[in-house]
Amino acid sequence: MWTWFYRLGSPKWFYGISGRWLPWFLCAAMVLLVTGSVWGLAFAPQDYQQGNSFRIIYIHVPTAFLAQSCYFIMAVCGAIGLIWKMKLSDMVAKSCAPIGASFTFLALVTGAIWGKPTWGTWWVWDARLTSMLVLLFLYLGVIALQSAISDRNQAAKASAVLSLVGLVNIPIIKYSVEWWNTLHQPASFSVVAKPTMPIEMWMPLLIMVIGLYCFFAALLVMRIRVEILEREWRTEWVKALIKKR
Amino acid sequence: MYFESLSDFIAMGGHAKYVWSSYLIALFIFILNLVLPVMARQRFFNNQSRRLRRETSARNVKIENEGHDASGS
Amino acid sequence: MSFSKLFMATLKRDMTIAFRHPSDLVNPLIFFLVVVSLFPLAISPDARYLAEIAPGVLWVASLLATLLSLDMLFQSDYQDGTLEQLLLSPQPLYTSVLAKVVSHWLLSGLPLALISPLLALMLFLPSSAMPTLMITLLLGTPIMSFIGAIGAALTIGLRKTGLLLSLIVLPLYIPILIFAASAVQNAAIGLPVLGHLALLGALLVLSVVLAPLAIAAALRISLGS
Numbered sequence: 001m002w003t004w005f006y007r008l009g010s011p012k013w014f015y016g017i018s019g020r021w022l023p024w025f026l027c028a029a030m031v032l033l034v035t036g037s038v039w040g041l042a043f044a045p046q047d048y049q050q051g052n053s054f055r056i057i058y059i060h061v062p063t064a065f066l067a068q069s070c071y072f073i074m075a076v077c078g079a080i081g082l083i084w085k086m087k088l089s090d091m092v093a094k095s096c097a098p099i100g101a102s103f104t105f106l107a108l109v110t111g112a113i114w115g116k117p118t119w120g121t122w123w124v125w126d127a128r129l130t131s132m133l134v135l136l137f138l139y140l141g142v143i144a145l146q147s148a149i150s151d152r153n154q155a156a157k158a159s160a161v162l163s164l165v166g167l168v169n170i171p172i173i174k175y176s177v178e179w180w181n182t183l184h185q186p187a188s189f190s191v192v193a194k195p196t197m198p199i200e201m202w203m204p205l206l207i208m209v210i211g212l213y214c215f216f217a218a219l220l221v222m223r224i225r226v227e228i229l230e231r232e233w234r235t236e237w238v239k240a241l242i243k244k245r
Numbered sequence: 246m247y248f249e250s251l252s253d254f255i256a257m258g259g260h261a262k263y264v265w266s267s268y269l270i271a272l273f274i275f276i277l278n279l280v281l282p283v284m285a286r287q288r289f290f291n292n293q294s295r296r297l298r299r300e301t302s303a304r305n306v307k308i309e310n311e312g313h314d315a316s317g318s
Numbered sequence: 319m320s321f322s323k324l325f326m327a328t329l330k331r332d333m334t335i336a337f338r339h340p341s342d343l344v345n346p347l348i349f350f351l352v353v354v355s356l357f358p359l360a361i362s363p364d365a366r367y368l369a370e371i372a373p374g375v376l377w378v379a380s381l382l383a384t385l386l387s388l389d390m391l392f393q394s395d396y397q398d399g400t401l402e403q404l405l406l407s408p409q410p411l412y413t414s415v416l417a418k419v420v421s422h423w424l425l426s427g428l429p430l431a432l433i434s435p436l437l438a439l440m441l442f443l444p445s446s447a448m449p450t451l452m453i454t455l456l457l458g459t460p461i462m463s464f465i466g467a468i469g470a471a472l473t474i475g476l477r478k479t480g481l482l483l484s485l486i487v488l489p490l491y492i493p494i495l496i497f498a499a500s501a502v503q504n505a506a507i508g509l510p511v512l513g514h515l516a517l518l519g520a521l522l523v524l525s526v527v528l529a530p531l532a533i534a535a536a537l538r539i540s541l542g543s
Contacts, residue, residue, distance in 0.1 A: 033275075051259070051262060059271045105274070109267070144485050148482055162486060167494070176492065226286045238293075
């Protein structure tokens with residue numbers, strides 16, 4: 001069983017196997033995302049109170065979900081890279097950051113756009129949107145730190161420490177923002193529709209979430225492959241790849 | 246199909262600009278995330294093949310010069 | 319060397335060095351004063367309005383002042399090689415780091431907390447809120463020193479550390495800001511504040527125990543050993 005774990009440490013092995021898996025991830029992602037969007041846009045019923053703007057949920061919720069999972073994955077891979085000195089883990093963590101940041105940005109933008117017809121303003125300082133904004137700041141901090149350090153290994157270790165510190169802080173931040181929000185909002189609105197959603201509404205949502213996970217995996221693999229090439233440019237197998245082109 | 250007609254679908258009951266702008270921005274971000282690694286990969290191969298060409302030509306020049314020196318001296 | 323001996327020795331050393339440049343100690347305080355003065359100038363000198371925003375303004379200003387004071391933690395020691403010696407020495411890094419952060423707080427956070435009533439007067443904060451303001455600052459500034467030290471340790475020797483440090487550290491300061499500012503607001507209108515202070519105290523304990531671990535790890539990473 002551990003041979004699998006140690007093989008994972010070999011960039012060349014990962015490059016080979018990921019090349020075979022990538023088209024499948026992309027296909028699955030495409031199929032699921034298109035199905036989910038079309039179902040959500042055209043076939044799901046509209047919300048009783050919010051009308052058709054409710055359909056934004058099919059983008060907002062999956063991206064918000066993934067933004068948080070991505071940070072967790074980034075921090076855990078950073079920790080694995082710190083403890084077991086596994087280069088591939090560092091590469092996963094580095095690739096997670098820009099993808100996670102763009103998903104967080106998307107969640108914020110769709111949340112804001114959804115807010116306009118629902119609450120009348122382009123931005124609301126509600127607990128979830130504010131926590132998502134702070135998550136974006138955390139991502140940007142990690143990205144900024146990585147780009148500021150020129151040595152690859154030092155950059156990976158430093159951003160691993162930072163993302164772990166951020167991970168510990170995320171529950172504290174969420175709690176404090178939610179608590180702050182209850183002080184200043186007379187009634188707490190939720191950007192998500194009421195939990196008792198009929199199946200015709202949450203099925204497309206589930207499909208979108210799974211589809212977005214597949215898309216995330218595909219994007220991650222694409223970035224890791226480039227990272228492997230850049231790190232291993234001196235090796236024979238990469239030189240062979242360059243000559244083949 | 247929830248909507249009566251295509252124009253109803255596009256109009257989204259008055260919320261058209263919100264729903265469509267969200268989906269279009271999402272599409273844009275997804276495509277951006279797909280394109281950037283592909284461009285980086287392309288850039289890597291271009292730079293590396295250029296470097297390999299430079300190194301092989303430098304090596305060839307060196308070998309030629311050594312050959313000349315050997316035959317000359 | 320025992321824990322307390324090492325702690326006191328490092329503390330004394332840092333304080334002695336800092337007092338050789340007294341102007342460095344006064345700068346954060348002046349910054350605090352200037353930033354607070356900007357708000358009435360920018361918005362309105364109306365007493366009722368200022369009293370309402372006073373808790374938030376005072377806390378944001380102290381946050382920014384602490385951020386600016388963070389580079390006195392490691393920069394000079396890094397530049398003359400003392401930091402590297404510290405990492406190479408057999409003494410536990412945890413203790414030395416703890417002492418350094420405590421001395422930083424004594425030199426920046428504590429004075430900030432002590433002059434805060436003066437600035438609170440300028441913003442017409444009700445006197446009922448003054449004790450709470452001081453207590454929140456006394457509890458909150460050490461937390462900021464500890465968390466800020468993690469950021470400072472990660473960014474030693476990099477270019478443009480000031481902005482990078484702020485970007486890294488400010489999101490982590492948000493919970494402190496929320497609990498402390500609302501505590502002072504509650505005190506101003508006569509509501510209970512014990513819960514807020516207890517939360518701040520808990521954050522303080524958490525950072526005293528955990529932050530030095532992260533700071534030590536960050537120092538080792540930044541100095542490449």
